[in-house]
Each structure stands twice: as structure tokens, then as C-alpha cells.
Amino acid sequence: MRIRKVFLSVCCFVFMVASTPTYIRAETGGEAIVLKLQDVKAMVKGNTYELQSAPVLVNDITMVPLRFVGEALGANIGWNGDTRTVTLTTSTRTVILSINSKDAVVGEQPVTMDQPAIIMNDTTMVPLRFVAEQLGQTVTYNNQLQTITLTNNFANVTPVERTRLSPPTVDNLVPDPDGGQIVARATQVLSVVVDKNGYIYSLRNYANNDGYIVSKYEPEANRTSTIFRIDAKLNFEYEKVSAYSYFPAPVPRKNTFIYASYQPNQLYYNPLLDSVYVLGLGGVVYSLEPEVKMETHNFTFLKPVPWDVNSGQSGAGIAMFETLDGEKFYWGSGRAIYSSLKGGGTQFETKTYIEPNSQLDSVVKDNTIYTYDMSTGYISTLGNAGLQIADQAFVDGAVNCIGANGKFIVMTAEQIYQVTVDGQITLLINRNELKFNKGLYNAKSKSYEPMVNVYDPSELKFNKFIRFALDPDENIILYDENSRMVRRINVYEQE
Numbered sequence: 001m002r003i004r005k006v007f008l009s010v011c012c013f014v015f016m017v018a019s020t021p022t023y024i025r026a027e028t029g030g031e032a033i034v035l036k037l038q039d040v041k042a043m044v045k046g047n048t049y050e051l052q053s054a055p056v057l058v059n060d061i062t063m064v065p066l067r068f069v070g071e072a073l074g075a076n077i078g079w080n081g082d083t084r085t086v087t088l089t090t091s092t093r094t095v096i097l098s099i100n101s102k103d104a105v106v107g108e109q110p111v112t113m114d115q116p117a118i119i120m121n122d123t124t125m126v127p128l129r130f131v132a133e134q135l136g137q138t139v140t141y142n143n144q145l146q147t148i149t150l151t152n153n154f155a156n157v158t159p160v161e162r163t164r165l166s167p168p169t170v171d172n173l174v175p176d177p178d179g180g181q182i183v184a185r186a187t188q189v190l191s192v193v194v195d196k197n198g199y200i201y202s203l204r205n206y207a208n209n210d211g212y213i214v215s216k217y218e219p220e221a222n223r224t225s226t227i228f229r230i231d232a233k234l235n236f237e238y239e240k241v242s243a244y245s246y247f248p249a250p251v252p253r254k255n256t257f258i259y260a261s262y263q264p265n266q267l268y269y270n271p272l273l274d275s276v277y278v279l280g281l282g283g284v285v286y287s288l289e290p291e292v293k294m295e296t297h298n299f300t301f302l303k304p305v306p307w308d309v310n311s312g313q314s315g316a317g318i319a320m321f322e323t324l325d326g327e328k329f330y331w332g333s334g335r336a337i338y339s340s341l342k343g344g345g346t347q348f349e350t351k352t353y354i355e356p357n358s359q360l361d362s363v364v365k366d367n368t369i370y371t372y373d374m375s376t377g378y379i380s381t382l383g384n385a386g387l388q389i390a391d392q393a394f395v396d397g398a399v400n401c402i403g404a405n406g407k408f409i410v411m412t413a414e415q416i417y418q419v420t421v422d423g424q425i426t427l428l429i430n431r432n433e434l435k436f437n438k439g440l441y442n443a444k445s446k447s448y449e450p451m452v453n454v455y456d457p458s459e460l461k462f463n464k465f466i467r468f469a470l471d472p473d474e475n476i477i478l479y480d481e482n483s484r485m486v487r488r489i490n491v492y493e494q495e
Contacts, residue, residue: 033072033150035064035128042068053123055148061115062141062148063125073135073150086117086124088131093367095134097126106134107367108383111327112341134325138274162474162492167433171441173477174200174217174224174486175454189479192467192486193269193276198443200477200486201227201276201288202467203267212264214278214288217486219443228278228288234259238344241300255299257284268321269469271405272364279321283340285329296329296340303347305336320352320362320403322369322382330369330382332360337382350386354378363403363421370421372408374398379408379421391423399463404470411462416476416489428491429476431462441488457483 034043040054052065070077070088075095078087084099096105097117104111117126128148129139137150191203200217214228240253264280276288283298320332329340332352337360340346352360360371362382369382370390377394380387400411408419409428416429436458439448460480468478476489 033069035148035150037062037146037148042072053121053125055128056120056125058118058125059115062128063115063118063120064128066117066124066126066131069126069128069131073132073137075135086126088135090135093135095131097131099124104130106324109324109328111325113327130325133273136272165490165493167435168429169435169437169490170460171437171448171488171490172439172451172457172483172485173219173441173488175440175451175484189467189481190265191267192469192477192479193267194469194471194477195269195276196271196274196472198471198473200469200471201267201269202479202486203264203278212262214264214267214276222442222444228286228292230259230262230264232259233292234262234286234294236294236297238297238299241302257282257297257299266321270323270326270364273323273326275326277321279331283331283338283346285321285331285340294343295326296342296346297344298338298340298346300344301346305348306351320360320371322362322364324364324367324369330362332362332371337387350382352387354380354387354389361401361403361408363406363408365406365421370403372401372403372410372419374401374410379419379423390421393419393423393425395419395425400466400468402468402470405474409468409470409476411466411468413462416462429489431460434460434489436460454485455483457485457487460487460489 035055037057038054040051042049042051049068051068055062055064057063066086067077075088075090078089079085080087086097086099088095094105094107098104100116100118102113102116104113113127113130115127117124119125132139132150140149140151141147142149188205189202190205193201195201198219200219201214202217203212203214205212212230213226215224216227217224235256235258237254237256240255261282262280262284264278266279268277268279269275270277277295278286278288283296285295285297287293287295320337321329323329327342329342330349331338331340335351335353337349337352338346339349352358354373354376358373358375360373362369362371364370371380371382371387372378374395377392378389379391379393380389395410395412395417397412398410399413402409407421410417410419414431415427418426418428437448438456440451442449457480459482461482465481466478468476471477471488473492475491478487478489479485480487
């Protein structure tokens with residue numbers, strides 16, 4: 001059963017405005033909306049429109065008139081005068097705000113905002129970034145011009161018709177830094193993700209004293225850079241709170257997380273927020289760009305775990321990890337799913353197992369979190385009622401799985417399948433049919449160059465240890481432990 005979106009009844013549609021200016025719905029692509037602080041004029045696709053009130057800063061948060069932003073972003077707006085609640089709805093999203101309350105609801109998920117909706121000069125004002133991002137916009141701010149630009153990510157996107165390759169081909173993309181050298185112990189690649197630009201991020205545990213490093217490879221520039229390593233910038237202070245403490249300390253106890261304790265084990269990319277996160281033992285999560293920043297941790301534990309669940313509070317073995325808004329993070333560890341707030345504050349959400357000892361992978365589609373259990377094929381939704389089975393798509397012999405681009409990619413020893421959230425299974429790749437391109441692929445020239453000090457591999461094995469991801473073109477990016485090289489399986493023809 002799918003999660004139902006809950007809509008508040010609209011008792012009254014009054015926003016206490018003196019007049020009704022002209023509005024326009026945003027179109028896809030480009031700079032859909034440009035606003036400026038303290039200016040009632042807005043630009044929509046190059047046309048000028050007048051707002052009810054100028055955007056202003058409240059507690060360092062940009063506040064804008066609700067009605068203009070809601071309608072310009074293609075949302076229907078409802079007002080409940082009894083509860084002083086605003087509802088914005090689109091075909092895929094629902095956002096509920098209450099006047100003077102930091103508590104909001106996105107879909108069925110409760111979210112805490114930094115600044116609540118307020119009424120100023122008879123106009124309802126809402127936090128721009130929060131509302132815009134929930135409605136599928138990328139928000140950028142130009143400090144010099146004091147302008148805010150909203151770029152539409154989702155509306156009216158036409159699916160691209162792609163041609164499947166037969167047989168699929170394999171390209172060699174990035175040789176291992178230690179390739180061709182004798183090392184005491186091979187570099188261990190723990191995780192790989194790909195962002196919407198096609199940049200490949202890899203989390204590595206180096207055999208030498210460099211420890212854990214996240215590298216970013218930009219194919220078009222043929223450039224690799226290090227964007228994360230463990231050092232003192234990872235330190236943070238937190239308030240030690242335990243849900244199991246019956247007698248709170250008279251003075252809150254402050255602890256410090258020391259960077260030397262951090263052991264990252266997984267990368268996560270959120271396409272809606274265009275953010276890459278590194279997850280670590282202890283449930284500590286950092287975002288990586290434009291700077292490394294602690295997002296959440298589980299040292300402040302707010303809600304006890306039921307007696308029949310292994311708590312797994314260490315965060316070991318994280319498989320599922322999702323966020324809908326960058327404010328609340330869901331992660332699975334042991335036999336439970338927890339939620340952690342931005343800045344810290346963790347509580348138990350639900351049991352992870354539909355069958356005992358299940359390990360779940362996860363993905364977001366239409367603002368809903370879905371999980372997949374390889375051992376049973378159960379596809380479930382995660383909401384206020386916990387895990388609810390939505391469908392079943394069992395892949396016999398599954399050894400590996402990821403969630404990406406709104407679907408699950410399931411690997412066996414010989415095949416790779418696509419599993420949609422409504423239970424449709426499609427065979428993508430037969431390993432014995434792969435064709436191997438010779439040389440190192442140059443993304444800029446779209447040609448193949450001879451490899452230096454590295455042999456040209458002509459084999460690829462699938463197993464539970466292989467780290468892989470989907471690129472924006474729906475091709476498989478993976479780290480091949482045998483050739484110690486980042487490689488791509490081209491499922492579709494390249495443009």
C-alpha cells in the first residue's frame with residue numbers, strides 16, 4: 001500500500017492582501033524566477049512582475065510573499081483559517097506550513113524549519129529556500145547583487161528516448177593511482193557515487209598513511225581532485241543526551257567529537273539537493289561541497305529503541321540512507337531505521353526487518369522513500385506508519401544492490417537488473433555478452449587513448465563487493481577490484 005498524501009481542508013482562502021497583482025507560472029529551464037532583496041519587482045523568464053511585498057531578511061532567512069512564489073512555481077495554495085495553516089500542492093508534492101511555527105509537513109514527513117511562516121503588513125511571508133527546494137527548485141544567491149535565482153528542475157521534463165546497446169560495451173575511465181606499482185596492500189574503495197554533472201566520487205581507504213580520502217573525477221576536464229580527508233575540520237561539539245536517562249543532569253554535558261575517531265564507510269548522493277554526503281561509523285554525516293560540513297550525528301539520542309530491536313546506534317553497516325530536504329536524515333543500522341535532525345538529535349523510527357536480518361537499500365521517488373530487500377524482493381515505503389510493503393520484485397541470486405535515479409539496480413553473479421518502485425523487473429546486462437573497448441576513454445575527445453603502465457583489461461566480474469553507481473545517462477559506473485580501475489558499462493548509446 002502506497003503512502004497517501006494528506007491534504008488539509010481549505011476552509012478559507014484569505015491572505016489579507018490589499019490587491020491582486022498579475023502572476024505567472026514558471027516555465028521549464030533557464031532562470032525561471034529572479035528576486036531581489038528589498039525590491040518588489042521580480043523577473044519571470046525575462047518579464048517583470050510586481051510582488052505584494054519585497055523580499056526581506058528575517059533572522060538571516062530570506063522571506064517572500066507566499067502567493068507569488070507558490071503560483072509562480074506551479075503550486076496550488078490553500079489556507080485553513082481555523083488552524084492558520086497554508087498548504088502548497090503540486091502533482092508530486094505537498095508542503096504544509098503553519099503561521100509562526102517552525103514545524104512543517106512535506107508529504108507525510110514532519111520537518112523543522114529554521115524560520116517559520118509569518119504575516120507582515122497583511123501579507124503571508126514564507127522562507128524562500130525551504131519552500132522553493134521542496135517544490136523542485138535550485139536556489140542560488142548573488143551576494144554582490146543581492147539577487148535570488150530559482151531554477152526549475154522538474155516541471156514539464158520530457159523523458160529522453162534512448163537506444164539500448166546490444167551488446168553493452170565497457171569503457172576504462174580512471175586507472176587506480178597505484179596502478180602498475182607494487183604496494184603492500186591494495187587501496188580499498190568503499191563507495192562510489194555519480195552526481196548530475198557526471199562527476200564520479202569515490203571513497204577510498206589508502207594502504208599508506210593517507211587514510212580515508214574522497215576523490216572527485218571530472219570526465220570532461222580529465223581532472224581528479226581530493227575533496228575530503230580526515231583532519232581537524234571534522235571536529236564538532238555536541239550535547240550528550242540519552243533517551244535512556246531517567247534523571248537529566250542539572251547541567252547539560254558537552255562533549256567533543258574528535259576527527260581521529262571518524263571512520264567513513266559510504267557515500268550518498270541526493271539529486272534533489274545536488275549534494276554528496278559521506279557517512280561514517282557513529283552515524284556522523286558530513287556534506288562535502290562547497291565545503292566539508294557536519295550535517296547530523298546520533299550522539300544526542302531522543303527516543304528509546306523497543307526492547308526487541310538491536311539498537312545498532314554505532315551506525316555500523318549503514319545500507320539505507322536518505323533525506324528529502326537536507327533537514328532530516330533517515331538511516332538504517334542493525335535492525336532499525338532512525339531519523340537524525342540537521343545538527344544532531346536522533347530517534348528510533350521503525351524496525352528495518354520485514355524478514356529477520358534483512359538489509360535494505362533505498363531510493364527517493366516522487367518525494368517518497370522506498371526501500372528494497374534483496375533477500376525477499378519486498379519494496380516498501382517509509383512513512384509515519386513505518387515500513388509498508390508496496391510491491392514485490394524478487395531477483396533470484398541477487399548479491400548486490402543500489403538505489404539510484406528513482407529505481408533499484410540489482411546485481412547477480414551474471415546479470416544486472418533494473419527494478420522500479422512499482423515492481424517491474426528489466427534485464428539490463430548479461431555479463432557474458434559484454435564487449436570491451438581497448439584503451440582509456442577520453443571524455444573530452446570521445447576517443448580511446450593507449451594506457452600507460454596499466455594493462456588493458458578484458459574481463460569484468462560481478463560480486464557483492466563491487467562498488468557501483470548510475471550516471472546521468474543511466475549507465476553503470478563501477479570500481480573493478482581486479483583491474484583496479486573505474487570503469488563504465490554503457491547500457492545506452494552515447495549522444
